[in-house]
Amino acid sequence: MLDGKLLIGGKWKTCEKTFESLNPATGDIIGRACLAGSEEVIEAVKKAKLAQKTWNKIDISDRVKIFTRIRDELLKRSQDISNLITMEMGRPLFESNIEVHLTSEMINYFVNEGKTFLEGDAIQINSHNFSFTRFEPVGVVGIIKPWNYPLLLPFWAIAPALIAGNTVVLKPSDLTPFVGIEIGKICQDAGIPDGVINVVTGDVFTGKSLVSSDIDMVSFTGSSATGKNIMKNSADKLHRISLELGGSDAFIVFKDADIEEAINGAVWGRFMNCGQVCISPKRIFVEDDIADSFIEGFVKKTGDLVIGNGLDPETDIGPMVNMEQREKLKLQVEDAIRKGAVVELGGKIPLSLQDGFYYEPTVLTGVTPKMNVMNEEVFGPVAAISVFENMDEAIALANRTIYGLGASVWTKNLDTAMSMSSQLECGMVWVNEICTLHPQCPWCGIKHSGMGKDLAKYGIREFVSIKHVNINTGTEKTRSWWFPYGGR
Numbered sequence: 001m002l003d004g005k006l007l008i009g010g011k012w013k014t015c016e017k018t019f020e021s022l023n024p025a026t027g028d029i030i031g032r033a034c035l036a037g038s039e040e041v042i043e044a045v046k047k048a049k050l051a052q053k054t055w056n057k058i059d060i061s062d063r064v065k066i067f068t069r070i071r072d073e074l075l076k077r078s079q080d081i082s083n084l085i086t087m088e089m090g091r092p093l094f095e096s097n098i099e100v101h102l103t104s105e106m107i108n109y110f111v112n113e114g115k116t117f118l119e120g121d122a123i124q125i126n127s128h129n130f131s132f133t134r135f136e137p138v139g140v141v142g143i144i145k146p147w148n149y150p151l152l153l154p155f156w157a158i159a160p161a162l163i164a165g166n167t168v169v170l171k172p173s174d175l176t177p178f179v180g181i182e183i184g185k186i187c188q189d190a191g192i193p194d195g196v197i198n199v200v201t202g203d204v205f206t207g208k209s210l211v212s213s214d215i216d217m218v219s220f221t222g223s224s225a226t227g228k229n230i231m232k233n234s235a236d237k238l239h240r241i242s243l244e245l246g247g248s249d250a251f252i253v254f255k256d257a258d259i260e261e262a263i264n265g266a267v268w269g270r271f272m273n274c275g276q277v278c279i280s281p282k283r284i285f286v287e288d289d290i291a292d293s294f295i296e297g298f299v300k301k302t303g304d305l306v307i308g309n310g311l312d313p314e315t316d317i318g319p320m321v322n323m324e325q326r327e328k329l330k331l332q333v334e335d336a337i338r339k340g341a342v343v344e345l346g347g348k349i350p351l352s353l354q355d356g357f358y359y360e361p362t363v364l365t366g367v368t369p370k371m372n373v374m375n376e377e378v379f380g381p382v383a384a385i386s387v388f389e390n391m392d393e394a395i396a397l398a399n400r401t402i403y404g405l406g407a408s409v410w411t412k413n414l415d416t417a418m419s420m421s422s423q424l425e426c427g428m429v430w431v432n433e434i435c436t437l438h439p440q441c442p443w444c445g446i447k448h449s450g451m452g453k454d455l456a457k458y459g460i461r462e463f464v465s466i467k468h469v470n471i472n473t474g475t476e477k478t479r480s481w482w483f484p485y486g487g488r
């Protein structure tokens with residue numbers, strides 16, 4: 001049984017209340033983590049404020065050096081961390097390994113580019129007047145993250161925020177507290193100074209306490225509902241917020257696409273991480289001429305997926321993260337069936353896997369805009385497929401959602417791809433590609449999918465304020481626009 005403490009000001013502390021972390025594949029308790037209350041959160045923020053004064057004065061090259069050590073520590077422990085991720089949130093070990101490597105790649109990117117992205121501009125106004133801009137850290141960043149990428153998403157914020165001179169208080173998801181604690185340990189073992197990173201495990205109330213504390217910014221990734229709450233609760237403090245929220249991405253297949261490739265991409269995109277991915281293609285639209293062959297191939301490929309414990313190397317799909325998420329998914333499928341959807345595959349809890357929170361990979365066809373699967377985020381292994389007749393209809397269907405995270409378009413015609421990419425209401429468009437991420441490309445949503453920018457130069461600049469300095473070196477005693485007016 002693991003025993004989780006809080007990392008505050010460089011010390012590991014116990015607290016009175018604790019909560020359990022469960023293995024979703026078995027329902028077994030993995031360990032008990034500290035449930036931080038508002039007092040602990042306030043203390044962590046105080047330590048972070050104190051540490052920021054010194055951390056900000058360290059040369060950026062030295063802050064970057066610490067991140068090379070953090071990356072090395074991460075890779076050294078890669079197998080143990082992958083196991084921990086799979087134990088806490090259920091996904092296949094293969095995918096957990098990918099998460100560790102994506103995290104190290106992203107850290108590497110900010111190690112190499114962070115300093116350049118934080119160089120300001122010099123602006124010559126005239127012969128005796130010039131300006132320059134300087135990027136300055138925001139201060140203390142409260143980082144609140146979900147369970148579906150429990151290592152990558154916290155580090156998406158930690159690496160750029162710290163390299164830019166901020167300090168942080170991390171509140172990991174209540175479903176993956178031990179991965180959050182591991183992040184603290186890795187940073188400490190890499191030699192990060194006390195108080196620069198603090199980890200407060202806990203629940204919704206821990207998160208709320210962090211939002212209403214004396215932080216300077218919230219970096220949040222999670223559901224749109226929580227994002228709205230955070231925005232409301234941040235209003236009084238007027239601190240900066242970065243919100244990366246839910247999605248209901250469209251996957252649009254035109255008749256000229258490579259059907260086999262599109263099927264392979266759609267099945268992987270929809271079912272990896274058990275369908276619990278923000279940019280997973282939650283609504284699949286297929287042009288009518290190829291709909292039958294696409295659906296036949298999609299159902300066959302999905303039927304071949306192996307469902308089981310993520311620690312088993314044969315497993316393609318693990319359990320869902322908890323009972324609550326599975327219940328929500330069951331209700332969405334029941335609603336679709338009641339309103340006329342056809343279950344081509346799955347649609348139930350597998351008989352042979354009753355202990356964990358499993359749900360069969362499910363394919364629904366004949367879905368219509370009235371169904372909840374088309375209007376709510378479907379965060380589990382359910383693919384909803386419908387048919388369109390032409391590009392205008394595809395765009396109307398794809399944009400008919402409150403979400404605006406990503407979209408994926410499959411066609412061999414580059415004009416079609418370009419036209420779609422400009423008409424789709426979302427922050428990211430993939431063409432003949434699905435669910436990839438590159439640290440050098442921005443990650444962002446619009447509409448109810450948020451207003452954050454992660455990765456690339458935009459990601460690190462979320463964590464700084466821009467200061468403009470104007471200097472006059474001239475000798476004039478006055479200016480033509482100063483008093484007195486009217487030619488006196």
Ligand code: NAD
Nearest residue numbers: 145146147172173207208222223226229244245246247278
């Ligand atoms: P969630 O919103 O329930 O929780 C996210 C985090 O917020 C957790 O740490 C939770 O404890 C905390 N929290 C909950 N209520 C809070 C409050 N009122 N104040 C402060 N903190 C609070 O989300 P989840 O179920 O953990 O994650 C799944 C969601 O995350 C999905 O909607 C998914 O699409 C989204 N997501 C988005 C992205 C993206 O990049 N856009 C990436 C991954 C996940």
